[in-house]
Every structure is written in structure tokens, then in C-alpha cells.
């Protein structure tokens with residue numbers, strides 16, 4: 001539980017920080033174009049990449065907080081013991097998906113963009129860095145789901 | 156037609172949903188399973204990742220986190236409260252007064268920002284808590300918010316209509332924009348009538364008529380908050396910033412105002428930012444996952460195949476238009492708006508022009524139709540935003556959504572079978 | 587049996603079906619099917635159905651898509667030497683462009699992509715890009731002073747508008763119509779068919795044919811598939827592509843003329859400014875590449891082509 005709290009904290013501050021940078025970045029874009037008159041060349045791209053980070057890393061954050069939108073029609077009709085079993089099964093499905101698509105698929109995406117030396121048009125940062133958030137988030141979600149199962153925190 | 160991909164997609168998606176897998180993961184997992192039918196495993200896994208990541212790679216999507224954030228700041232900073240107090244003195248004596256305010260402001264917001272998700276996130280976070288305080292159910296508030304936010308896509312300016320113009324090979328954007336006003340306002344009126352009846356039936360509190368003195372007093376208190384609308388709308392209209400950038404300006408403005416009212420402190424800011432991230436992430440994950448689903452549907456030509464199958468049934472114009480509408484309504488259940496417009500426009504345009512329908516009118520019909528799809532469960536980006544922000548669940552929202560849907564569908568059929576509703580205004584301006 | 591052996595190539599791109607490049611690809615698909623006696627086919631996904639140009643290139647590398655068409659401006663982020671095409675006034679005239687693209691340099695740049703798992707097959711003509719503005723005509727670079735001009739997300743394009751005295755503003759193509767309408771930007775630049783098909787002429791009534799850049803479109807196949815094809819199949823594909831490239835140049839010339847006629851009819855004032863004034867302003871950009879050996883060599887070689 002100690003580790004989980006620590007991860008929660010790091011994840012939370014990272015997200016709040018990225019959000020703040022996003023706001024400042026877009027304000028800077030308006031400022032440079034309208035007040036200074038020489039539009040910034042990188043803000044649009046930076047905003048989009050930060051968006052990817054907030055969305056994908058945020059997915060891990062909400063998994064940790066069990067904040068997902070789900071339709072619970074059938075599970076609620078079952079006995080409590082069966083519901084718990086079903087929840088464990090659902091969590092295992094999510095773990096398998098995250099391992100396959102987000103960790104393996106995501107890492108392959110990072111690898112491809114890394115070895116093929118892809119850089120972003122305006123900022124010239126490696127695309128691998130942008131996509132790196134996908135396997136990271138996948139690993140975090142797997143961690144949260146395993147911890148949920150082990151600690152029987154299923155609802 | 157290839158049946159295997161369709162069967163796998165629908166079967167796996169429905170079963171995952173039923174056993175309680177969260178919607179976003181159900182969408183993503185069923186898309187992956189469908190991909191694995193015709194794409195080798197490793198590339199399929201990578202493609203899902205790429206779709207989820209690049210699905211968020213859009214500047215326009217920024218409006219969502221920013222309007223969520225400014226909504227939070229408005230609530231915590233005492234701005235929303237002052238605005239609502241003023242609005243209540245105006246329409247508080249009508250049944251469902253706050254719901255009417257929600258419809259009108261969501262339409263306005265959606266109309267100006269040209270994004271239904273931005274509107275749903277802004278209005279949901281500002282009005283939602285206030286409506287709850289007044290005794291409205293969360294679900295009713297969310298349903299009103301979800302449906303009315305989409306109307307802004309029909310009322311210009313609208314990015315979706317521009318997408319339609321591109322996909323159609325150049326229907327006039329100016330004509331499309333003019334054509335959208337009457338159908339959009341008509342649908343909004345329908346929603347207001349239904350919301351009003353619903354509120355009356357549920358016996359939601361109706362306020363007393365306010366005195367002129369109260370109106371003036373609350374207006375003065377709300378004046379700095381009302382100026383936010385002036386700044387945002389004025390800035391967009393005069394070209395100082397784009398609709399997406401306006402959302403960041405709204406954050407700045409509400410932040411300054413909230414500090415001025417001394418209702419928030421610097422210390423409370425990180426938590427407010429983090430809360431907005433959480434709400435945003437729920438929506439973003441759903442959007443990213445839907446991108447995988449739309450992608451594999453296009454890849455397997457599912458929309459085209461279904462169209463060919465169904466359009467062979469009849470060549471009576473009224474029936475064909477009915478089939479097209481039902482088909483789009485069905486597709487809207489699963490697919491997001493932009494890919495649907497891009498895929499179906501080239502399929503349907505030759506058919507409807509042969510029937511003698513004006514492509515401008517068809518653009519409005521199609522967008523209005525897909526607006527309904529944005530709020531139909533289980534997959535709909537505006538539905539996701541509305542439900543996520545109201546902190547409720549999809550199945551609970553369904554009940555209050557139903558009558559609102561019905562009114563939208565009635566509006567859709569009026570617009571389909573009465574061309575004048577869309578064409579009168581553009582013709583007035585010779586477009 | 588033949589149905590099972592059929593090699594179906596999936597090709598996705600971002601243009602709509604009335605575009606000359608789409609038509610050329612349909613021509614290529616039909617030719618390949620005939621040439622291979624029905625053993626090969628191309629399935630085309632238009633309209634960004636499977637993603638934007640840069641996403642499609644990634645899908646080629648990932649291996650879930652076989653072919654795509656992108657602007658060389660997008661390709662330069664994957665295969666850096668392609669950025670030479672973004673230089674303003676690199677070519678003297680149409681004949682010069684085609685001689686370069688059809689010659690050794692063109693072939694070299696197409697093959698250069700293989701290092702990045704992207705095999706270039708051919709260039710489709712994309713004409714030349716020119717400025718269009720909302721308030722006043724651009725007769726010389728001085729008229730660009732203080733104007734916010736939308737550019738593609740490319741360093742070269744931004745440098746060019748800067749050198750000409752305008753303020754380069756990157757805005758996504760999808761947001762451009764409303765941005766022009768509301769005055770977030772004062773103008774943009776593109777070739778005549780794009781100016782026409784995007785309907786930007788409804789807002790911008792001045793089109794100055796300074797023809798500053800000629801960035802071709804590139805047809806690309808992922809090396810995943812290319813290396814998987816046998817020699818005979820590769821030859822069929824290349825022949826069909828070459829034939830469609832020739833066919834597309836005719837289609838393009840026609841589309842360009844039609845687009846210009848159409849925008850004129852819609853009340854757009856088409857201006858033919860003195861190009862040399864623009865050329866002088868951007869001359870210094872060439873010196874900026876002195877440190878980048880490969881690009882600098884390419885520039886010199888291109889200038890020497892007859």
C-alpha cells in the first residue's frame with residue numbers, strides 16, 4: 001500500500017504539472033500571435049503532445065482511482081461472492097489487454113519511432129518520447145489492477 | 156460482404172460490456188480482437204497503441220480539459236454561483252428553469268466553440284452542481300446537457316460541416332452554415348419543451364417571480380462573471396483567438412476572478428488541476444479507444460458493406476431517405492462523428508442527388524442525425540463527457556435521455572422531409 | 587484458388603475522391619490488376635479514413651497498412667533529405683521539376699526512404715503553392731509585411747514566410763477555414779486545386795500566383811510488403827505506378843486550370859506578380875544550408891539539372 005500511495009502522489013503531481021504547462025503554453029500562443037505579432041512556432045505541437053500525455057497517463061490515474069464509466073446491469077444481479085469473482089475476471093482481462101496492446105504494442109511503437117529516428121516537425125523532439133507514455137501508462141495500470149486483486153479492493 | 160469481422164466486433168463488444176468491463180476497455184479490447192482477424196498480431200497490437208495515442212493528437216481536443224478546468228474554477232471560485240443566481244431571477248419562475256438555461260447556454264456555447272464536447276464539459280461542470288443543489292437529479296441534468304450540447308454542431312460555425320464540405324468534394328461551406336440555423340434552433344426548442352415537461356412531471360422546485368430590484372442586484376453581482384462570455388465570444392468573433400484558444404483564455408479569466416473574490420488559494424490549485432485531469436482522462440481514454448474502433452470499422456469496410464446491403468431494399472425516395480437515416484442512427488451508436496461523415500458522404504451523396512435532394516440539405520440531415528449518435532449509448536463522445544462530468548453512469552442517464560432523443564428524432568425527420576427548413580435561408584442569400 | 591492467392595494491397599490517403607491524385611491511384615489500381623492477370627489488387631481508402639498523412643506513414647512502418655500517399659513536406663520528418671523540396675524557387679519551371687523528379691535525384695530520394703522502412707515508388711504532381719489573402723492583394727513581398735500567413739508545420743515553410751516579411755502561423759488545415767473567416771490569420775498558401783476544393787476562396791478573394799514552392803506528393807509502400815513481393819510483382823507495381831504518374835500529370839494540369847477558372851468565376855482576383863522580387867528575398871535561405879552537406883549538395887545538383 002505504501003508503494004501505491006507513493007505512485008499515486010507522483011502520478012498526481014505530474015498530471016497537475018502537465019495541465020498547468022498546457023494552459024500556459026496555449027496562453028503563450030495567443031500572446032505571441034496577438035500581442036507580440038510573431039506567432040510562436042512550437043506551441044501548437046507542444047499542446048498536442050501534452051494532450052496525449054494527459055490523456056494516456058490520466059488513464060492510469062483514473063484506473064488507480066477506479067473512476068471508469070461502466071455498465072453494471074448484469075453484475076449487480078449476482079451474489080456478492082460471484083460479483084467479486086467476476087470483477088477479478090474483468091481485472092484480469094484489462095491486465096492482459098494492457099500487457100499486450102499498451103506495453104508490448106506501445107513499446108514496439110516507441111522502438112520503431114526510435115530506431116527510425118523520427119522527430120517532431122516543429123520542436124524536433126523524438127516521437128519515441130511522446131509515445132513512451134503509452135507503455136508507462138500500461139505498466140501503471142497493470143500495477144494498480146494487480147494491487148486491487150491482491151488487496152480485494154474490487155468496487 | 157465479410158461477416159467475420161462484424162460478428163467478432165459486435166459479439167465481443169456486447170459481451171464485454173455486459174460482464175461489466177468499463178466501456179473504454181470494452182471498446183479497445185473488441186477493436187483489438189477484430190484487428191487480429193486480418194492483421195498479424197504484433198502490428199495489430201502496435202496499431203491499437205498508435206490509435207489511442209494519436210487519437211488524442213488534436214489541438215481542438217484541448218477545449219475539453221480547459222473548459223473542465225475553468226468550470227471547476229468557476230464552481231470553487233464563486234463565479235458559477237453568481238451567474239446562476241442572476242439567471243434564476245430571469246427564468247426561475249418557469250418549470251424547469253435551470254434546465255432551460257442549460258439548453259440555451261449549451262446551444263450557444265456549442266454554436267460558438269463549434270465543439271459539442273467542449274460545450275458539454277463547460278456547461279456540465281458549471282451548471283451540473285447548481286442543478287443538483289436545486290433538487291434536479293444528476294441524471295436529468297446530464298441528459299439535458301448532453302443532448303443540447305450537440306446542437307451547436309448544426310448551428311454555425313461548425314467544424315463538422317466543414318468536414319462534410321471536404322468529403323463531398325466542395326458543397327459550399329457558406330451555404331451549409333446558413334442552412335444550419337433553423338434546424339439547429341428548431342431542435343433546441345424541441346429539447347426545451349421536453350425538458351420543461353419532464354421537470355414539471357418530476358415536480359422540480361419552481362422559484363418565485365423575482366422583483367426588478369433582485370434582477371438588478373444579482374446582475375451587478377454577476378457582472379464580472381458575465382464579462383467572461385463577452386471576452387470569450389468577443390475574442391472569437393473578432394479573430395483575436397480561435398475557439399480552442401478561447402478555452403485557455405477562459406481558464407485565465409476564471410482564475411483571476413476566483414482569486415479576486417478570494418474564494419480559492421494558491422495551495423488549493425494543484426488539487427483543482429488534478430481533478431480536472433481525472434475528468435479529462437475518463438473522456439480521453441474513451442475517445443482514444445473509439446479511434447481504434449472507428450479505424451478497424453473503416454479498415455474492414457463495415458459501413459460500406461452495410462450500406463450496400465440495406466440500400467438494395469427499395470428505390471422509393473421516402474423509403475431510401477428513411478433507410479439512410481436509420482442506418483446513420485445505427486452507425487452513430489458505435490462510431491464517432493468525423494469518421495462517419497468522411498466515410499458515408501461519398502457513399503450517400505450520389506444516391507441522394509439522384510433522388511433530387513440538395514447536397515446542402517443532406518449535409519444538415521447527416522450532421523443532425525450523427526448529433527443524435529453522439530449521445531446514444533454505449534459509444535458517444537458527448538455522452539461520455541456528460542456522464543463523466545456529472546459523475547453518474549450511462550445506464551442511469553438512459554431514462555431521462557429517452558424523451559429528449561425522441562424529440563431530436565422528430566426534428567430530424569422534419570428536416571429530412573421538409574427541405575425549406577434548411578434551404579430557405581441560404582436561398583435568401585442566393586447561395 | 588485464384589481468389590486466395592490474390593495479393594490485396596491496402597492503400598490509404600487523405601484526399602477526397604474528386605482529387606486528381608485519387609483518380610491517378612484508381613488508374614494505377616486498375617492497371618495493376620490487369621497487368622498481374624488479377625493476381626494483385628489495390629484497395630483504396632480515401633478521405634483520411636485510416637488517419638492523417640503522418641499517421642499513415644507510421645502505419646506503414648508498423649505493418650498494418652501497405653501503401654500511402656503523402657506530401658514530401660510530411661515525408662521530410664521521416665526521410666530528412668526530402669526537405670529539399672520545401673525550398674522556395676528551387677525549380678526554374680515545370681520542365682525542370684519533371685526532369686529532376688524523373689531523373690537520378692528523384693530516384694535517389696525515393697530509395698532513400700527504404701532506410702526508414704518506406705519505399706518511395708513515384709511522385710505525383712502537386713503543382714506550385716501561392717499566397718491567397720483576405721483583405722488586400724499581394725503584388726510584391728512588401729504586401730506580406732505584418733500579415734499572418736498560415737503555413738504547414740514545417741521549419742522550411744516558416745523560414746520562407748519569415749524571409750518574405752510575413753508572420754508564419756501554423757494552424758491545422760481543418761481549422762483554417764474558420765480561422766480565415768474570423769481573422770485569426772490574414773491569408774494562407776496552397777496550390778489552385780486545394781484553394782478551390784477547400785472553399786477558402788469563399789473567404790479569400792485575392793490569389794497571387796508567385797508559385798513559391800513546388801512540393802510533390804510521394805507514393806510510398808512499406809518495406810514490409812515491398813520486400814515480401816517477388817521480383818515480377820515488384821516490376822508490375824513499379825510499371826503501374828509509372829504509368830499512373832504520367833497520367834496524373836495530365837489530370838493535374840486540367841484540374842489546375844479548372845480550379846483557376848472556377849475561383850475567378852467566384853469573384854477571386856487572380857494576380858500574376860513579378861516572381862523575381864520574391865526570389866531575391868529568399869535567396870539567403872539557401873546559404874542557411876551550407877552546414878548541412880547532404881542538402882547543400884542536393885541543391886547544387888538540382889540547380890545543374892537541365
Ligand code: NA
Nearest residue numbers: 266307310312
Ligand atoms: Na457551431
Ligand code: NA
Nearest residue numbers: 488528534535
Ligand atoms: Na453513439
